[in-house]
Amino acid sequence: MTVTAAAAGTWQLGDLTVNRLGFGAMRLTGGAVFGRGAPGDRDRSIGVLRRAVELGVNHIDTAAFYFSPLRSANELINRALSPYPDDLVIATKVGPGRDPSGAWLPWATPGQLRGQVEENLRQLGRDHLDLVNLRAYPTDSIAEHFGALAELRDAGLIRQLGISSVRPVHLAQAQAIAPVVCVQNRYGIGTHSGGADDFLRDCGEQGIAFVPYFAIAGEGREAGAGGSEHDEVLAIALAHGATPAQVRLAWTLQQGPHVLAIPGTGNPDHLAENVAAGALRLSPGEMDRLQSLHHQAT
Numbered sequence: 166m167t168v169t170a171a172a173a174g175t176w177q178l179g180d181l182t183v184n185r186l187g188f189g190a191m192r193l194t195g196g197a198v199f200g201r202g203a204p205g206d207r208d209r210s211i212g213v214l215r216r217a218v219e220l221g222v223n224h225i226d227t228a229a230f231y232f233s234p235l236r237s238a239n240e241l242i243n244r245a246l247s248p249y250p251d252d253l254v255i256a257t258k259v260g261p262g263r264d265p266s267g268a269w270l271p272w273a274t275p276g277q278l279r280g281q282v283e284e285n286l287r288q289l290g291r292d293h294l295d296l297v298n299l300r301a302y303p304t305d306s307i308a309e310h311f312g313a314l315a316e317l318r319d320a321g322l323i324r325q326l327g328i329s330s331v332r333p334v335h336l337a338q339a340q341a342i343a344p345v346v347c348v349q350n351r352y353g354i355g356t357h358s359g360g361a362d363d364f365l366r367d368c369g370e371q372g373i374a375f376v377p378y379f380a381i382a383g384e385g386r387e388a389g390a391g392g393s394e395h396d397e398v399l400a401i402a403l404a405h406g407a408t409p410a411q412v413r414l415a416w417t418l419q420q421g422p423h424v425l426a427i428p429g430t431g432n433p434d435h436l437a438e439n440v441a442a443g444a445l446r447l448s449p450g451e452m453d454r455l456q457s458l459h460h461q462a463t
């Protein structure tokens with residue numbers, strides 16, 4: 166029987182219900198997401214998105230700045246999935262921006278965030294965005310920027326707000342302005358930056374979703390999840406007839422019911438494996454072994 170994204174259970178992002186096993190669109194545009202290089206195969210990427218939704222994925226993470234010279238993640242999502250299913254939650258993020266050549270622009274000012282929201286609306290072909298994450302600024306305070314997004318939410322352009330690549334101090338700043346439904350931060354086996362474990366737990370205690378990125382890629386493998394894998398992950402995968410990527414996803418999902426997964430792939434076989442990981446349950450002993458690896462790994 167085919168496992169669907171519902172196997173991982175659901176979570177509420179404010180008034181939006183999502184299956185905990187979602188999808189990240191960053192890898193859809195080809196080998197050179199942020200640079201130059203061969204574009205991804207359009208039909209394959211569209212097929213991956215449609216299959217994801219068939220498999221029950223209803224939480225897709227994207228950004229207007231996810232583009233390669235000939236492919237845009239938002240445009241692929243629009244082409245593949247509109248008219249959008251009622252239960253689909255498309256999460257995007259603003260703050261960073263790139264000019265048409267792909268070069269990074271300075272961080273958006275609070276006044277420029279509206280233009281970034283509108284860019285996402287145009288590309289996705291929607292009149293409102295389900296969920297917008299403010300991606301962290303190299304500043305101590307995100308209050309002014311988050312306040313600008315809260316105004317756009319009040320104006321009906323955005324339904325829910327989140328923050329990304331942030332520290333606990335940023336969460337407190339944002340919550341003083343408007344409800345925060347998710348924190349999207351880097352996290353996986355071996356990720357410790359910024360007190361990641363404590364922050365994940367704090368989010369759970371406050372009923373806020375924690376959405377890890379690089380959960381499969383892990384530390385030091387961000388360019389792609391190929392390369393060497395830890396023996397412990399391999400052994401546990403073998404015991405379940407699973408893949409190492411599935412074990413990494415299951416480990417993150419078992420960190421708490423508020424942890425959502427957004428694995429990124431342009432490969433239809435990897436998509437099916439990632440969705441099936443939502444049904445993989447690691448035993449307490451296996452979790453302990455991976456927990457030790459997590460604390461040892463750098």
Ligand SMILES: NC(=O)c1ccc[n+]([C@@H]2O[C@H](COP(=O)([O-])OP(=O)(O)OC[C@H]3O[C@@H](n4cnc5c(N)ncnc54)[C@H](OP(=O)(O)O)[C@@H]3O)[C@@H](O)[C@H]2O)c1
Nearest residue numbers: 189190191378379380381382389390410428429430431435
């Ligand atoms: N907020 C932020 O700052 C931020 C930063 C980075 C990413 N993100 C979001 O988070 C999502 C996840 O991050 P990510 O895509 O970079 O990392 P990821 O999901 O941890 O790993 C993706 C890498 O793993 C490979 N992969 C995926 N499934 C696999 C499987 N079953 N078996 C083997 N390899 C597999 C992919 O290659 P293939 O394509 O070959 O499968 C790709 O190289 C992104 O898509 C994006 O939406 C957010």
